[in-house]
Amino acid sequence: MTHPTNPSTPAARLSLTNLPTKPAVDPAELTVGIVHLGLGAFHRAHQAVFTERAAQLSGETRWGISGISQRSTTVRDQLAPQDGLYSVLTRGTGETSIEVIASIREVLTAPEDPDAVVTRIADDKTAVVTLTVTEKGYRATSTGALDLTDPEIQADLTGRPPRTVVGQLAAGLARRGGDPLTILSCDNLVANGPFLQRLVHEYADAAGLKGDQFDAARFPASMVDRIVPATTDADRAEAARLLGVQDEAVVVAEPFLQWVIEDHFAGARPAWETAGAVLTADVAPWEQAKLRMLNATHSMLAYLGALRGYDTIAEAVRDEELAAAARALISTDVIPTLTPPDGLDLPAYGESVLERFANPALKHKTTQVAMDGSVKLPVRLLGTIQDRLRAGAEPDSAARAVAAWMVYVARSETVDDPQADRLKAATANASSPAALVDALLGVDSVFPKELQDDPALRRLLTTHVTQLSE
Structure with a gap:
């Protein structure tokens, strides 16, 4: 692959004979x-x-x-x-x-x-x-x-x-x-x-x-x-x-x-x-904190940001409303489901995540993060939703993130996802927010039966899809 270069760019390629500094290990x-x-x-x-x-x-x-x-x-x-x-x-x-x-x-x-x-x-x-x-x-x-x-x-x-x-x-x-x-x-x-x-x-x-x-x-x-x-x-x-x-x-x-x-x-x-x-000896607490806080928030900002026309995650998190949505996801839905590993302050970690996302030097595209949602959602968001529902709580913020994915899938002309054909077929005749929720919630390769059958989740998703569609 070749790339256009600036006229002032050096012509010599990086190589063992063109090393700017000698590495410590040859x-x-x-x-x-x-x-x-x-x-x-x-x-x-x-x-x-x-x-x-x-x-x-x-x-x-x-x-x-x-x-x-x-x-x-x-x-x-x-x-x-x-x-x-x-x-x-x-x-x-x-x-x-x-x-x-x-x-x-x-x-x-x-x-x-x-x-x-x-x-x-x-x-x-x-x-x-x-x-x-x-x-x-x-x-x-x-x-x-x-x-x-x-x-x-x-x-x-x-x-x-x-x-x-x-x-x-x-x-x-x-x-x-x-x-x-x-x-x-x-x-x-x-x-x-x-x-x-x-x-x-x-x-x-x-x-x-x-x-x-x-x-x-x-x-x-x-x-x-x-x-x-x-x-x-x-x-x-x-x-x-x-x-x-x-x-x-x-x-x-x-x-x-x-x-x-x-x-x-x-x-x-x-x-x-x-x-x-x-x-x-145990990676699980670190892993769950990262998946549910950093990765889930990344996905949420990608879908909400893309729907608002933002090109990068940094632009999306600088939107006060979207930043507030991300904070609500972390504080009200995710943290109550986590057992923190030794030495990790969960609220502080959540804030550090948003600070990292806001780094303007990292132009991480919303569409890049939005890829492969059908395989990302189950490990990033759906576990949190299940845990909150089982605890008798309503996971409003997490449901908003999933609803954003649903609207993103429905609106995108092409979906970069291993299940793209199934997702587009499911949404083809969804003429209302409720129909879109029913169509995508029915994709059993994404949503387990426990969530498909939960009336509270269906109601939350329909409310947020309606708002996002407007």
Whole structure:
């Protein structure tokens, strides 16, 4: 992929021969010990940064990353001419900073060579596999089981070199010898480690794959947090100015960086805690606070903001009415459902979330955050609604967020969602707010029966859809 550059932008590309500063760990000395599935901007601004800093602090050279792009060749084409190097442009309310990252030592593109992905996972030198494939990449049903009707899962089960992440993991485990593997999900899913373990075992059973490695593998849970908006040409131009060389793979991020990991590894791992990661026996309280406060509020602002014509989350949260709606969601619906982890002040955390969203340097688009609502809503908002209804309360603010999604789906000409066809078919003949609520509430792959049958929720949704439609 090429991008237009400013005439003053340096022509030389970032590479091992064009390094602005020499890294503490020589990239040429790094060997691959980690495979990462889902080589998007978030991984490059998060886990790869932790891995880079841990290598610098520990001096270990065995934790280079083999990054797997699951769909396109874009990232490979950006990184290959740069010897795998790229920069992270950190934008806060103060001065912008930049850091060159060298921890990614190999890039594979799964559609081009799916067997090479399995070979890397099976390699004895690979001790850890990490994943950021988004919620839809796991190809699970609304009940959390592997979707055996998914066309790609079915295609993998016919015996082709697998192209789904669960197929790749299961095939790699079946082929693997030597030390057991740690498989670490970094996606926004409840109990993501046990969830992924269940999917991999269900796939292995369906495929007839067996081996001691399936029982020996460990699947820790984890929680990740950093806002990483899409990179623009202006970002590339600024990176070139700061580096003195051109970086086509630059990613942009906020200063905040957090990783909480269950200390449940099968063997060796990077010393991520030296770089600031939190190793804990129980990720669940951290995970639930983040999903229900940060991610749910992010989704709410995306849908309400998009309906008001705001291009970015920062614009939406500067709208006093929308900021008040976000605060009400956090204080009246979410916090009563949470048990705070040690050291986390929930009201203060909620305010910090809104402050981070308001960072004008991060142009995180409302439409980008609004993607994949059918798989995001169940883990971000519907659990809160269920807990509040069971407690005898009316989750008015959370219902408003879901209603905003409903109106957004109905109004959008195209919906970027794995269930887009079903959602558009459901809303095609919805001629009133009540009909729209009935149509989308009836999508059982999104809403559990408990919520579909709840009259209080239906009433709240209809009220808010009516208001938002006006």
